[in-house]
Amino acid sequence: MFCPECGSTDKKMVGDVCIDCFLKDFQMIELPKRIEVQICSHCNSKLEEGKWSEEFIPEEEIIYRALERNIKIADEVSNEIVNLEIDQMKGTIAECYVEIIGEVEGTEIEETKETEVKILKTVCPTCSKVQSGYYEAVIQFRADNREIKTEEYAKADEIVERTLVKQSKRDKLAYCPQIAKLKEGYDYYIGSLKSGRKVAEALKEEFGGMIKESPRLISEDKSTGKGLYRIWISVRIPEFEIDDFVKFEDKIIQVKGIDKNRVVGEDIKTNKKQNIPLKNMEDIELIKKSSDIETTTVISKSPQILQILDPVDYSAVDLEMKEEFKDYNIGEEVKLIRIDNYTYLLN
Numbered sequence: 001m002f003c004p005e006c007g008s009t010d011k012k013m014v015g016d017v018c019i020d021c022f023l024k025d026f027q028m029i030e031l032p033k034r035i036e037v038q039i040c041s042h043c044n045s046k047l048e049e050g051k052w053s054e055e056f057i058p059e060e061e062i063i064y065r066a067l068e069r070n071i072k073i074a075d076e077v078s079n080e081i082v083n084l085e086i087d088q089m090k091g092t093i094a095e096c097y098v099e100i101i102g103e104v105e106g107t108e109i110e111e112t113k114e115t116e117v118k119i120l121k122t123v124c125p126t127c128s129k130v131q132s133g134y135y136e137a138v139i140q141f142r143a144d145n146r147e148i149k150t151e152e153y154a155k156a157d158e159i160v161e162r163t164l165v166k167q168s169k170r171d172k173l174a175y176c177p178q179i180a181k182l183k184e185g186y187d188y189y190i191g192s193l194k195s196g197r198k199v200a201e202a203l204k205e206e207f208g209g210m211i212k213e214s215p216r217l218i219s220e221d222k223s224t225g226k227g228l229y230r231i232w233i234s235v236r237i238p239e240f241e242i243d244d245f246v247k248f249e250d251k252i253i254q255v256k257g258i259d260k261n262r263v264v265g266e267d268i269k270t271n272k273k274q275n276i277p278l279k280n281m282e283d284i285e286l287i288k289k290s291s292d293i294e295t296t297t298v299i300s301k302s303p304q305i306l307q308i309l310d311p312v313d314y315s316a317v318d319l320e321m322k323e324e325f326k327d328y329n330i331g332e333e334v335k336l337i338r339i340d341n342y343t344y345l346l347n
């Protein structure tokens with residue numbers, strides 16, 4: 001065959017020209033002269049193909065990936081080996097080499113290209129939200145029919161912080177830009193709704209209580225008609241506290257603590273353990289505070305009766321002897337609570 005470009009007649013033809021003429025103009029790779037990568041200077045996440053990815057990647061690796069993404073290898077190339085190299089860093093610009101060895105039409109050829117990758121430091125949308133104090137949820141920490149104690153606020157602050165630290169591994173908006181200290185309780189502003197809900201759950205686990213969410217429409221996107229909501233989450237902790245007496249399903253229970261999803265207590269009639277699931281919170285009624293507990297003395301005992309001194313009028317009160325009272329001695333101090341004209345000895 002005759003090559004119209006070089007006039008040779010004895011070479012392998014590729015299309016209309018001989019292999020040598022074909023390879024003279026052939027480019028194995030296409031690569032832009034300059035590649036830009038955006039990196040958030042706060043959290044190191046980077047913008048790739050329009051999306052911010054949060055995984056932490058060393059700068060070198062970011063450059064290599066940017067090169068890989070931007071190299072286009074021609075379809076005619078086979079068995080290619082591509083070498084990427086960062087020649088040198090000049091400030092935020094990496095001068096790079098791309099070397100390729102591949103086969104085209106049965107001939108092995110080599111090609112080298114130069115490019116630069118510029119790293120642009122910017123602020124990702126999440127970090128700019130954090131900087132502007134953005135929040136999606138407000139946790140309203142309140143108590144039922146009483147004021148919240150200083151220790152309870154301190155504990156709540158600690159729980160909020162601990163939960164957010166834990167959440168921040170997965171959620172960059174797990175932060176609290178503001179705490180509003182109101183007379184009725186604290187309002188914790190939380191960056192994301194997801195983390196806000198975790199905080200509310202953690203508070204509930206510690207204090208018991210009820211969680212209620214109420215969304216409020218903040219603004220509306222005119223073009224889509226979609227509303228932007230902010231969620232208020234109220235965590236209402238119970239009126240009763242540890243050592244108080246509550247009524248639940250006709251039992252009188254002294255509260256000993258709250259764990260996970262239940263109130264742990266003791267039935268003061270039977271002196272047996274009695275737990276109440278937190279989902280029954282609304283049916284728990286406070287009947288006596290721990291400050292109503294009185295102290296008195298055992299004055300006599302028999303197999304059937306334990307006699308104590310009434311701490312108010314000093315009369316003798318007979319109580320039915322129970323297994324738990326057998327070890328009490330005459331003259332010993334005991335604690336009692338009076339509920340509905342009945343005196344209960346406490347363990």
Ligand SMILES: [Zn+2]
Pocket residue numbers: 003004005006007008017018019020021022
């Ligand atoms: Zn030719």
Ligand SMILES: [Zn+2]
Pocket residue numbers: 040041042043044045123124125126127128
């Ligand atoms: Zn960021």
